[in-house]
Amino acid sequence: MTTKKPLVIVTRKLPEAIETRMMELFDARLNIDDTPMDKSALIEAVKQADVLVPTVTDRIDAAVLAHAGPNLRLIANFGNGIDHVDLQTARQRGITVTNTPDVLTEDTADMTMGLILSVSRRVGEGERLIRSGDWNGWGPTLMLGHRIWGKRLGILGMGRIGQALARRAKGFGLSVHYHNRRRVHPDIEQELDATYWESLDQMLAHVDVVSVNCPHTPATYHLLSARRLKLLQPHAILVNTARGEIVDEAALTRMLSNHEIAGAGLDVFEHEPAVNPKLIELDNAVLLPHMGSATIEGRVDMGEKVLINIKTFVDGHTPPDRVIEGLL
Structure with a gap:
């Protein structure tokens, strides 16, 4: 019997190697043309996803999280800064949030x-x-x-x-x-x-x-x-x-x-x-156009951290880069 892969919705285009691995491990829905999601698209994503992979361009606020479906249990942020995610609302809804520290x-x-x-x-x-x-x-x-x-x-x-x-x-x-x-x-x-x-x-x-x-x-x-x-x-x-x-x-x-x-x-x-x-x-x-962390090596390292956080969480363990509200 095969275990159903979690639906992972990725909001922006990621490095090709990361997207390939994402599709191998999960039921991944990618953003091939890299069009930033508007609020309505983010709401649809949180309604459906088991895991959401947002970036700094996505405002995951209380209004968006209010529509989160029962399956959304992890927001695995692609990036270190998580000021665009409402951590308090996520915690209240039982959603774990992770980020990608150190690599940038x-x-x-x-x-x-x-x-x-x-x-x-x-x-x-x-x-x-x-x-x-x-x-x-x-x-x-x-x-x-x-x-x-x-x-x-x-x-x-x-x-x-x-x-x-x-x-x-x-x-x-x-x-x-x-x-x-x-x-x-x-x-x-x-x-x-x-x-x-x-x-x-x-x-x-x-x-x-x-x-x-x-x-x-x-x-x-x-x-x-x-x-x-x-x-x-x-x-x-x-x-x-x-x-x-x-x-x-x-x-x-x-x-x-x-x-x-x-x-x-x-x-x-x-x-x-x-x-x-x-x-x-x-x-x-x-x-400059927000390119301080924009190296190929850094972006791949970020993606690998996202993969590890998702895989660890799906396997029933605490992900290594869990964000704890108040400890930023």
């Missing part, structure tokens, strides 16, 4: 370091100058940026990605400062030669570069508010590869436009995929 750490830290360099050295502006055909050759005052060696980096959120960034920053001669919900272990501080600031306000006022690396939760929404952004020094730059909602984007745009801070490197946006049109016009902002 190095890729995101690489991109964060790349944005720090790009903003400081005006890489985007220089590339656009070449493409415009207006470059007339080298000049002693052409495209002057700022040296990062010897500057102070303030990391907001010293988790896996924050620590990976700190290791890279040391190699570039940056001194590492950080603010975190909890102070990290003294051994980690010593390894990273990192200075802890209990007061976020004070850290912001004393660093040259700010990197946002904390998760988006109700407590971190607009953590970098208009008031806090005004604490930054005029030569400071801000980089965000975490979540756009952590920064007051309208206030940041105004400050960049008025040259109240020197620049920003943003891989995420408060209302993405919509981006403030005024932000797009600014030369002192480097803007």
